[in-house]
Amino acid sequence: MPGWAYLLLSERGEVYLGATRSLRRRFRSHNSPRNDGWTKGRRWHLLAARRFATFDEAYEFEKWLKRRPDLKIIWKLRNLPRARKIVARRSYPFSPDDWLKVHRPSYVRAALKPEPSSSIPSSVFRGPEGPAA
Numbered sequence: 001m002p003g004w005a006y007l008l009l010s011e012r013g014e015v016y017l018g019a020t021r022s023l024r025r026r027f028r029s030h031n032s033p034r035n036d037g038w039t040k041g042r043r044w045h046l047l048a049a050r051r052f053a054t055f056d057e058a059y060e061f062e063k064w065l066k067r068r069p070d071l072k073i074i075w076k077l078r079n080l081p082r083a084r085k086i087v088a089r090r091s092y093p094f095s096p097d098d099w100l101k102v103h104r105p106s107y108v109r110a111a112l113k114p115e116p117s118s119s120i121p122s123s124v125f126r127g128p129e130g131p132a133a
Contacts, residue, residue: 003058005065006049007076009083010042013094015076019062021055045086048079073103077111 004023008016008030016039020026027046030039052058065072076083076099083096100108 001055003052003055004049005052005058005061007047007072007079008039008044009047009086009096010039010044011090011092012042013092013096013098014042015047015072016044017062017065017072019055019058023049043090045090047082047086048075070104070107073107074111077103077108080111 001021003019003021004026005017005019006023006026008018008027010016016030018026023046027044029035030037030044050058050061052061065075080096080099083099086092087094087096
């Protein structure tokens, strides 16, 4: 069964990283009033997702990004155009462009490079794949 690693964007500008077997079901649970986890009480939007052949691969990818926050930041910055669209549609009171100011310049440069560096798998930089939730 395939698995997914994903980034969610909240109405407050927070970014959440997770992994799941069912992207649609997990996305709905994040936005459910019955959610009692870290993501409760906020409206979440799918910022980026990557499909894997198995859940174990997706989970390992999630763990890898959590151990390498620089790569999570680069993945987030690579999805800046999508974040801008989400924020504009919803009129949220923050600008994703502020991310460019708060992250290290080297992360911003890496995210804005046309081609990812060879030390970072190009698959990290893909935007949403699969169903839009």
